[in-house]
Amino acid sequence: MALLFDTHVQKMKYNVLREVARLAYQDALTPQQLLEIPKRIIPEGKPSFRCCIYKERAIIGERVGIALGGQADGNVVEVLSIACDECPVDGIQVTAACRGCLAHRCMDNCPKGAITVVNHRAQIDKGKCVECGKCMSVCPYSAIVQNIRPCVRACKPKAISIHQETSKAMIHHEACTACGACVYQCPFGAIMDKSDITQVIRLLLDSQDNTAYRVYAVAAPSMAGQYPSAAPEKVAAGIHALGFHAVVEAAWGADMTAWLEAQELREKGFLLSSCCPAFVSYVEKNFPALQDRISHTLSPMAQIAKWLKQTDPGCKVVFIGPCIAKKAEAKYTRSVQYVDYAITFEEMQAMFAAREIDLASIPGEPLDNASYFGRIFARSGGLAAAVAEALKEQHVDPAEFELKPAVCNGIEACRVALLKAQKGLLDANFIEGMACEGGCIGGPACLSHSSKNAAQVDAYGRSALEETISQAIHVLGLGAVSREDPR
Structure with missing residues (x-):
């Protein structure tokens, strides 16, 4: 019977769980056998979703760890740091659709004076911007957009933020309800539920x-x-x-x-x-x-x-x-x-x-x-x-x-x-x-x-x-x- 998964992320997760389960049924969960799982799932050849097969295997290795139970931190959801590195973090930004118009509504409506027009194009000073979104709402060309990470958008209890230095997702356990929306919505599968x-x-x-x-x-x-x-x-x-x-x-x-x-x-x-x-x-x-x-x-x-x-x-x-x-x-x-x-x-x-x-x-x-x-x-x-x-x-x-x-x-x-x-x-x-x-x-x-x-x-x-x-x-x-x- 054909398997039906919504995404390739789910299929990758399934592949890892299947290999771990197979070893568990054989009573063969040895370190050597576990190290072989990434090689079986990611064989030699061209990478399919990362820069090289070695990074892909490293990510699979982290997934194996979570399939074995993950970190004991009081939560059932965990971020795979090595996999969390592909999302844009620019927040509100000006796109190529900006025409440098005469109205300058974006600049006039910014409460922090974070927008200037340089060479007929709006620019945002990230040091001043507070992400209020007023510039987006008044731009006649919809040329200003806000990039919100899928995990942050999915987390309605607002339990996820982005680390300022590493740009990786962080789960705040005191706010997390373990609903799992971030697990399903992350396009790179960088958040995973711990398995028993x-x-x-x-x-x-x-x-x-x-x-x-x-x-x-x-x-x-x-x-x-x-x-x-x-x-x-x-x-x-x-x-x-x-x-x-x-x-x-x-x-x-x-x-x-x-x-x-x-x-x-x-x-x-x-x-x-x-x-x-x-x-x-x-x-x-x-x-x-x-x-x-x-x-x-x-x-x-x-x-x-x-x-x-x-x-x-x-x-x-x-x-x-x-x-x-x-x-x-x-x-x-x-x-x-x-x-x-x-x-x-x-x-x-x-x-x-x-x-x-x-x-x-x-x-x-x-x-x-x-x-x-x-x-x-x-x-x-x-x-x-x-x-x-x-x-x-x-x-x-x-x-x-x-x-x-x-x-x-x-x-x-x-x-x-x-x-x-x-x-x-x-x-x-x-x-x-x-x-x-x-x-x-x-x-x-x-x-x-x-x-x-x-x-x-x-x-x-x-x-x-x-x-x-x-x-x-x-x-x-x-x-x-x-x-x-x-x-």
Whole structure:
């Protein structure tokens, strides 16, 4: 089956993860074997994306290090300094389109006197320029432009800046939400998420075919949009073939989360969703006054992992999804007691390749426990729809309590809603916060980002055997589920 990646950066990342996974499965992660990976990926010949093959190999070597876990600095995203050197850093600059016109609006509107006209062309004194952009807005020829690095533009929480001396990107961990937008948007792949792929493979190998302990894979519902030619049931079978004891739907946990958040919303009257870890982190770091409004309910990943740990004491749980922030949630939040590791669809595909698993030819395995509402958590608006359904199933009279959701599609929409909520101007009582545009199907570690993904997730939802949230929870053998207080 042909691989579908959005960019060549993703394919290069996949190549590295595949080689590392192959060695991990062979229990051959020796220094000598790891040093051979750059040579296998970048053979002798002409360079394809850097000045020479030796620099390309050096960058691959850095990628191998991050595939092995990277630096232990409290974040799951890391800049590859050796790869971060190709972006322009001029900021606002005058282009050849400048006609040296008589109006001189750029010069007259500059509050710092940073613009002069020399030889019929505007020039900017970088020592005076404060990047306010007024000159750009008044130029009749649009001859003044601003170069913003893709990583800086992608980082809505403003956690990335450029080092003044080295001109390399720097991530400010105190502001970073681990959303992964910079990872996906960097054209040179100079920012990468740290991987636990070797630890997951070691976990599988040490389980001795799940006899020493059982290893469960919790698969995100957004997997429905990852492989156009392979149904979710085939993906589940492929994950099982990697050595997992069983594949469990994260959507099952979403059913529990929706049920609990509906109860909590009714009790408190106003609530912020807790499903997206990047959104939760964004609130905590930028809107601390609203932090106590975040739902105490565990995320779907942690909710189903908690149930697995209670049902099968001693088991191990690995989450697989499109989200880089889930890695941070699994490492640095209360979810650490339930989730052993979180990996992405990119890492999952690398493991498939390392084990030579062909999804097109493998028989499918049923995934039939979650409801339609749990499965549509993967796209924007799905959580709000699930909470509405849960309130309905809990027989809440709309005259007594009416759900008024603010569905926030992307971190910018979240910021606007949170600002309004902070000032008491938001006409809503429930904020569905999704850091990625489109929801989880827009996650940075999806294999591809297709306009069809939302429709595929909805179709996956409609195929569910459980018609209601309460039916899905009943399958778990739970008369009721409980949330955790405090956060």
